[in-house]
Amino acid sequence: DAGVIQSPRHEVTEMGQEVTLRCKPISGHDYLFWYRQTMMRGLELLIYFNNNVPIDDSGMPEDRFSAKMPNASFSTLKIQPSEPRDSAVYFCASSFGQANVLTFGAGSRLTVL
Amino acid sequence: AQSVAQPEDQVNVAEGNPLTVKCTYSVSGNPYLFWYVQYPNRGLQFLLKYITGDNLVKGSYGFEAEFNKSQTSFHLKKPSALVSDSALYFCAVRANTGGFKTIFGAGTRLFVKA
Numbered sequence: 001d002a003g004v005i006q007s008p009r010h011e012v013t014e015m016g017q018e019v020t021l022r023c024k025p026i027s028g029h030d031y032l033f034w035y036r037q038t039m040m041r042g043l044e045l046l047i048y049f050n051n052n053v054p055i056d057d058s059g060m061p062e063d064r065f066s067a068k069m070p071n072a073s074f075s076t077l078k079i080q081p082s083e084p085r086d087s088a089v090y091f092c093a094s095s096f097g098q099a100n101v102l103t104f105g106a107g108s109r110l111t112v113l
Numbered sequence: 114a115q116s117v118a119q120p121e122d123q124v125n126v127a128e129g130n131p132l133t134v135k136c137t138y139s140v141s142g143n144p145y146l147f148w149y150v151q152y153p154n155r156g157l158q159f160l161l162k163y164i165t166g167d168n169l170v171k172g173s174y175g176f177e178a179e180f181n182k183s184q185t186s187f188h189l190k191k192p193s194a195l196v197s198d199s200a201l202y203f204c205a206v207r208a209n210t211g212g213f214k215t216i217f218g219a220g221t222r223l224f225v226k227a
Binding site: 004031033035042043045048050055056091093098099101102103104105106107 | 145147149155156157158159162164203205207213214215216217218219220
């Protein structure tokens with residue numbers, strides 16, 4: 001398996017633009033997590049899915065953020081409109097079962113100018 | 114609510130010396146506990162986990178961690194540090210009931226000096 005695949009790896013955009021980050025989890029994994037990493041806040045859980053259903057989105061910063069998982073092999077995190085404070089590395093991770101480890105993607109580094 | 118505390122921003126140790134990276138947690142019920150490592154410009158990688166059973170857990174690259182329920186701690190240890198162990202280490206906790214989100218600590222940067 002190729003692991004968790006995220007795209008794009010790097011994104012530079014201007015304030016106000018829409019940003020879409022993509023994630024392909026490991027085949028067979030039933031949990032998918034979106035995290036954001038910044039120097040100030042560390043690693044924050046934004047939202048997680050179980051069997052494609054959003055379970056907890058309490059970490060999503062505000063209405064500008066939305067996440068979807070239309071099927072078991074694809075998820076998106078969208079920011080509209082983007083702001084400079086959204087600049088961070090966004091990680092997607094997946095796992096199988098409740099007690100199992102997370103496998104992380106390489107991350108998407110977002111810079112909003 | 115779940116929480117994880119890593120009290121040290123950075124740990125410095127000489128190569129060959131033992132290392133300890135501290136972690137305490139708060140969670141309802143019995144926890145699932147994890148350690149992950151992050152190298153520059155990479156995603157997090159799994160090191161070891163505690164689910165149940167023996168309080169001493171052995172993991173990758175010679176690392177181990179001890180679960181202490183009374184102190185709600187899960188410290189990461191290694192008997193002899195290597196320069197290549199220098200990285201950012203994260204402790205994480207997942208509740209075993211009522212939702213299974215995994216919460217991470219702030220991270221501890223380990224610096225091993227040759």
